[in-house]
Amino acid sequence: MAHQASDTRASAMGTSVTTESDSAGQARFDELIAADQRIEPADWMPDAYRKTLIRQISQHAHSEIIGMQPEGNWITRAPSLKRKAILMAKVQDEAGHGLYLYSAAQTLGVGRDRMTEDLISGKAKYSSIFNYPTPTWADMGSIGWLVDGAAICNQVPLCRASYGPYGRAMVRICKEESFHQRQGFEILLHLSRGTAEQKAMAQESVNRWYAPALMMFGPPDADSPNSAQSMAWNIKRFSNDDLRQRFVDMIVPQAEVLGLTLPDPAIRWNEERGHYDYGDLDWDEFYEVLKGRGPANAIRLERRRQAHEDGAWVREAAAAYAARQQASVVERIAS
Amino acid sequence: MSKKPVAAATDTMTDTATVQDADVWPLWEVFVRSSRGLSHLHAGSLNAPDAEMAVRNARDLYTRRNEGVSIWVVPSSAITASDPDEKDAFFESPRGKEYRHASYYTESEGVKHL
Numbered sequence: 001m002a003h004q005a006s007d008t009r010a011s012a013m014g015t016s017v018t019t020e021s022d023s024a025g026q027a028r029f030d031e032l033i034a035a036d037q038r039i040e041p042a043d044w045m046p047d048a049y050r051k052t053l054i055r056q057i058s059q060h061a062h063s064e065i066i067g068m069q070p071e072g073n074w075i076t077r078a079p080s081l082k083r084k085a086i087l088m089a090k091v092q093d094e095a096g097h098g099l100y101l102y103s104a105a106q107t108l109g110v111g112r113d114r115m116t117e118d119l120i121s122g123k124a125k126y127s128s129i130f131n132y133p134t135p136t137w138a139d140m141g142s143i144g145w146l147v148d149g150a151a152i153c154n155q156v157p158l159c160r161a162s163y164g165p166y167g168r169a170m171v172r173i174c175k176e177e178s179f180h181q182r183q184g185f186e187i188l189l190h191l192s193r194g195t196a197e198q199k200a201m202a203q204e205s206v207n208r209w210y211a212p213a214l215m216m217f218g219p220p221d222a223d224s225p226n227s228a229q230s231m232a233w234n235i236k237r238f239s240n241d242d243l244r245q246r247f248v249d250m251i252v253p254q255a256e257v258l259g260l261t262l263p264d265p266a267i268r269w270n271e272e273r274g275h276y277d278y279g280d281l282d283w284d285e286f287y288e289v290l291k292g293r294g295p296a297n298a299i300r301l302e303r304r305r306q307a308h309e310d311g312a313w314v315r316e317a318a319a320a321y322a323a324r325q326q327a328s329v330v331e332r333i334a335s
Numbered sequence: 336m337s338k339k340p341v342a343a344a345t346d347t348m349t350d351t352a353t354v355q356d357a358d359v360w361p362l363w364e365v366f367v368r369s370s371r372g373l374s375h376l377h378a379g380s381l382n383a384p385d386a387e388m389a390v391r392n393a394r395d396l397y398t399r400r401n402e403g404v405s406i407w408v409v410p411s412s413a414i415t416a417s418d419p420d421e422k423d424a425f426f427e428s429p430r431g432k433e434y435r436h437a438s439y440y441t442e443s444e445g446v447k448h449l
């Protein structure tokens with residue numbers, strides 16, 4: 001009765017030769033997806049579905065991990081003890097998000113160590129938003145408000161992603177994200193209500209982050225060939241452009257509360273559509289940054305690699321200690 | 336017939352038993368008791384060199400906001416799962432066994448405290 005789950009995995013990972021159990025598996029999979037049910041790790045799933053998920057979830061995890069850096073930068077320079085404590089809690093949450101997501105990816109058969117390797121070797125991608133620098137304190141506000149805000153827009157529908165472990169990780173993450181967005185908003189609000197210099201600092205920062213935040217939703221639908229398949233698999237629930245529109249509709253009134261402007265003269269309420277219109281984005285820049293030619297790509301990767309290498313002796317020592325403890329338990333049992 | 340999802344603990348068994356790539360540190364399943372009087376529920380998994388480190392990491396990872404008063408960690412490799420392919424044969428059909436549920440007994444309708 002009891003089974004070694006790796007056996008089922010082996011067959012699911014195998015070549016695309018269609019066996020009887022494959023077609024039965026495919027039928028069951030299609031049935032579950034059609035009924036908007038969840039797929040769980042031991043279920044049969046198409047190779048392409050597994051690969052898509054591994055890519056998406058691990059990229060998502062990498063983004064959370066790399067995402068600690070632009071803000072980690074400011075922990076020692078936070079303007080007050082309270083802000084420092086908040087920032088540390090937020091950065092720690094992002095580490096947690098990365099780990100929840102790595103675990104979800106691991107259920108698909110990919111190892112943690114391999115994912116780390118792929119990240120530091122530059123093979124794996126992560127969200128290009130984290131390749132922008134954070135030269136001012138106001139950037140902590142803009143990141144929380146705009147970057148975490150966009151992430152929430154993206155992530156809330158992912159709580160219903162068809163792959164169970166991914167959805168469950170997203171539920172946990174979304175619960176934690178709302179504090180991230182609010183603390184960022186508050187930073188900007190305080191700066192905006194402060195001195196003229198503080199307000200200018202907030203405005204300058206929002207000007208830099210606005211467009212990159214909108215690009216976080218990915219290319220326009222017409223240039224996003226994989227979206228349709230992801231939507232058919234119930235991984236993705238809304239198109240890139242739909243999510244981007246939802247985000248714009250949210251932040252325009254929020255910017256008014258902040259007393260700041262968004263750097264897009266095309267923003268205007270469209271009565272007919274019931275949405276805010278907004279201007280075109282510079283997608284050439286997006287692809288440049290994605291390809292690793294953004295302002296901070298090299299620094300981010302280098303720091304991640306350095307941290308991994310600096311931690312090698314800790315990992316080795318912990319593994320050696322664990323092995324010795326294990327050996328002494330075995331010895332005690334034997335004697 | 337109840338259509339509740341299976342308990343979280345069952346779900347862990349399939350969650351991580353599928354890991355194929357070998358990692359230096361083994362994988363652990365984490366169970367958290369959110370408050371006294373409740374069961375430990377599966378929270379997720381993590382890699383750690385030994386049980387003690389797994390408990391400490393689990394605290395940092397899964398209880399940053401008072402989510403728990405107690406943590407269990409179990410090596411993922413120690414979990415034995417039912418065979419997902421045997422689902423129908425293994426989990427006996429509840430069909431025709433409505434009499435196992437109170438709702439089957441309708442003649443007592445309107446009678447108080449029953």
Ligand SMILES: [Fe+2]
Nearest residue numbers: 064093094097
């Ligand atoms: Fe996050």
Ligand SMILES: [Fe+2]
Nearest residue numbers: 094148177180
């Ligand atoms: Fe966040």
